Amino acid sequence: MLGACLGVNPVADAAGADHSAERLSAGDRVCVGCHAADGLTRKLANGDSLSLTVDGAAFAGSVHGPMGCIGCHPQVALPAHPGDVPNIDDARQYAMARSESCRACHGRVFRPYEGSVHALRLRAGSAAGPACGDCHPPHAVTPRSTQEGPTNACVRCHGDTAAQHERWLPNAARHLRAVACSACHAPDALRRVDLRVLAGGERLTDRDGSVPFEQHARAADTNHDGLDANEFRRLLTSLEREGNPVALQGYIELRSGIEAHELPPKAAAIKDCVKCHDEKALPFQNVTVSGVDADGRPIRYDVHREVLSSPITWDALRGFYAIGGTRMKLLDVLLALGLVGGITVPALHLALRRLSRRAPNPDGSTR
Amino acid sequence: MTRIYVHPAPVRLWHWLNALGFVALIVTGLQIRYGVLLTLSFRTVVDAHNAIGFVLIANYFVWLLFYLFTDRITVYHPELNPARHYRNMLRQVVYYGYGIFKGHPNPHVVSAYRKFNPLQSMSYQIIMLVLVPLQFYSGLVLWDLQRFAGTVEALGGARVVDTIHVVLCIVFVVFIPVHVYLTTLGRSAGEHIRAMLTGYEEVDDGPDAAPGPAGGS
Numbered sequence: 387m388l389g390a391c392l393g394v395n396p397v398a399d400a401a402g403a404d405h406s407a408e409r410l411s412a413g414d415r416v417c418v419g420c421h422a423a424d425g426l427t428r429k430l431a432n433g434d435s436l437s438l439t440v441d442g443a444a445f446a447g448s449v450h451g452p453m454g455c456i457g458c459h460p461q462v463a464l465p466a467h468p469g470d471v472p473n474i475d476d477a478r479q480y481a482m483a484r485s486e487s488c489r490a491c492h493g494r495v496f497r498p499y500e501g502s503v504h505a506l507r508l509r510a511g512s513a514a515g516p517a518c519g520d521c522h523p524p525h526a527v528t529p530r531s532t533q534e535g536p537t538n539a540c541v542r543c544h545g546d547t548a549a550q551h552e553r554w555l556p557n558a559a560r561h562l563r564a565v566a567c568s569a570c571h572a573p574d575a576l577r578r579v580d581l582r583v584l585a586g587g588e589r590l591t592d593r594d595g596s597v598p599f600e601q602h603a604r605a606a607d608t609n610h611d612g613l614d615a616n617e618f619r620r621l622l623t624s625l626e627r628e629g630n631p632v633a634l635q636g637y638i639e640l641r642s643g644i645e646a647h648e649l650p651p652k653a654a655a656i657k658d659c660v661k662c663h664d665e666k667a668l669p670f671q672n673v674t675v676s677g678v679d680a681d682g683r684p685i686r687y688d689v690h691r692e693v694l695s696s697p698i699t700w701d702a703l704r705g706f707y708a709i710g711g712t713r714m715k716l717l718d719v720l721l722a723l724g725l726v727g728g729i730t731v732p733a734l735h736l737a738l739r740r741l742s743r744r745a746p747n748p749d750g751s752t753r
Numbered sequence: 754m755t756r757i758y759v760h761p762a763p764v765r766l767w768h769w770l771n772a773l774g775f776v777a778l779i780v781t782g783l784q785i786r787y788g789v790l791l792t793l794s795f796r797t798v799v800d801a802h803n804a805i806g807f808v809l810i811a812n813y814f815v816w817l818l819f820y821l822f823t824d825r826i827t828v829y830h831p832e833l834n835p836a837r838h839y840r841n842m843l844r845q846v847v848y849y850g851y852g853i854f855k856g857h858p859n860p861h862v863v864s865a866y867r868k869f870n871p872l873q874s875m876s877y878q879i880i881m882l883v884l885v886p887l888q889f890y891s892g893l894v895l896w897d898l899q900r901f902a903g904t905v906e907a908l909g910g911a912r913v914v915d916t917i918h919v920v921l922c923i924v925f926v927v928f929i930p931v932h933v934y935l936t937t938l939g940r941s942a943g944e945h946i947r948a949m950l951t952g953y954e955e956v957d958d959g960p961d962a963a964p965g966p967a968g969g970s
């Protein structure tokens with residue numbers, strides 16, 4: 387390994403990749419040796435050309451790095467390759483066909499995906515719907531790309547989603563920032579509120595122990611049953627002691643990423659505001675607080691739901707407010723007092739006046 | 754008995770539209786927050802609440818401009834001596850808390866340019882110049898958090914704006930029944946309310962009842 391770092395490894399150098407490419411197996415380095423070259427393309431039957439360039443370093447750093455190229459390209463075998471590459475009609479069809487290779491390991495994703503409006507359209511002959519590789523960069527899948535990639539992909543194909551939703555959803559842009567697309571477009575899935583800890587505008591990142599988020603959360607959680615309002619504050623205080631001032635961003639998302647593939651036709655999407663804007667609404671029953679690790683993988687910790695409505699955490703959560711869903715209990719009590727007081731005080735005054743009027747005044751008047 | 758013109762038409766128009774609007778805003782507001790009173794859809798109630806809000810904001814300017822550009826503004830500053838003003842206010846409080854039960858006369862006598870007792874003048878000014886504008890402004894910001902993102906940020910977040918809005922709502926929830934009750938404390942329960950409808954108040958003849966300068970509506 388040390389030798390490789392000193393540049394003794396000819397394949398990595400030939401690939402022009404940085405040091406992370408060295409994590410590739412010897413076999414994969416052979417593949418990348420040819421496929422890292424810019425401009426390697428193949429002419430397709432329909433006249434287009436397909437770029438065959440693969441970034442070896444990105445692949446090595448991806449979740450699929452350890453399994454190697456063959457994990458998804460079992461049909462490729464050296465040394466027959468590249469002489470035996472079969473005919474490819476068009477890039478779209480090729481991507482669809484290669485998606486099938488994901489099935490071996492991610493069969494659970496295919497069930498919801500195949501019921502999605504995208505798969506329905508694909509089966510009906512429209513080639514424009516996304517295959518796995520359109521939402522997940524096939525050679526660079528990381529926890530970070532899984533978190534951020536899909537939403538960017540949706541917007542790439544669907545354009546100005548805020549404008550489309552503005553037609554029926556007030557504050558649409560704000561909703562799209564606080565609610566995952568799948569939280570509405572996978573209507574049968576379980577949802578939750580994730581309180582994302584931000585430091586300097588970015589999600590708080592634990593770079594291999596730089597901010598041991600989970601350790602802080604465990605330490606704050608004195609009775610080991612998830613963070614209540616006081617413990618939640620303690621967590622924020624102890625994170626702040628580490629350095630950066632922290633803020634929170636509330637986000638409504640699915641509890642399981644697998645269900646994010648349901649995406650039924652738009653008529654089935656959640657349009658009923660009360661699915662969120664109500665205290666008893668599903669997302670508010672399950673609350674987590676999260677940071678991310680160095681790879682962008684969320685580190686979540688359970689939080690009691692009362693944190694959303696407690697005066698103790700009011701200040702920390704001042705940027706997140708879904709009317710009806712996260713209202714503060716203290717104000718409800720004040721309102722009840724106001725309603726009762728506003729009516730009983732005049733009523734008592736009236737009663738006192740009635741009573742005192744019975745006794746005539748010294749001057750004989752009654753008022 | 755003399756009939757004097759205490760509530761000019763623009764004030765009466767403003768007042769009843771405002772009263773109706775406030776009750777409607779409170780009902781729709783509570784429905785948005787608690788969703789228990791009616792079976793209307795959330796979206797409909799939000800739209801209704803916003804629409805009524807905008808009508809009342811426009812209506813507010815009827816009141817404001819009327820007082821700014823007519824001499825009726827004097828109803829709000831008849832007493833320039835603060836010491837006397839607070840003494841009069843105290844006297845009014847004592848009247849409501851004690852004298853009224855004893856049958857003492859109301860220390861304030863209405864005239865066209867002194868239609869409010871000091872307590873009324875003070876509370877109406879706080880309500881109309883501070884609380885109502887603040888309520889309208891926080892409502893406007895909540896209506897489009899995106900457009901007013903700068904304000905939201907400056908105030909500290911959506912939850913802060915919303916808390917201001919709700920706390921003020923609670924103040925109005927208390928104010929309205931107390932206000933209505935206080936208006937029934939005339940010679941007869943309906944007297945002041947009738948005056949707010951017709952514009953005219955009947956007052957006992959006396960030295961204090963001298964009408965102010967003529968005209969000015």
Ligand code: HEM
Nearest residue numbers: 764768771772773775776877881929932933936945946949
């Ligand atoms: C909902 C039932 C309401 C009733 C029955 C009612 C009744 C009245 C009456 C009778 C007056 C005349 C006061 C007097 O001469 O003693 C008055 C004045 C006034 N009311 Fe109301 N009111 C109501 C709601 C409201 C609301 C919601 C507000 C404001 C938030 C309000 C603000 C005022 C103000 C500022 C005045 C003084 C008017 C002026 O500037 O000339 N009222 N109201």
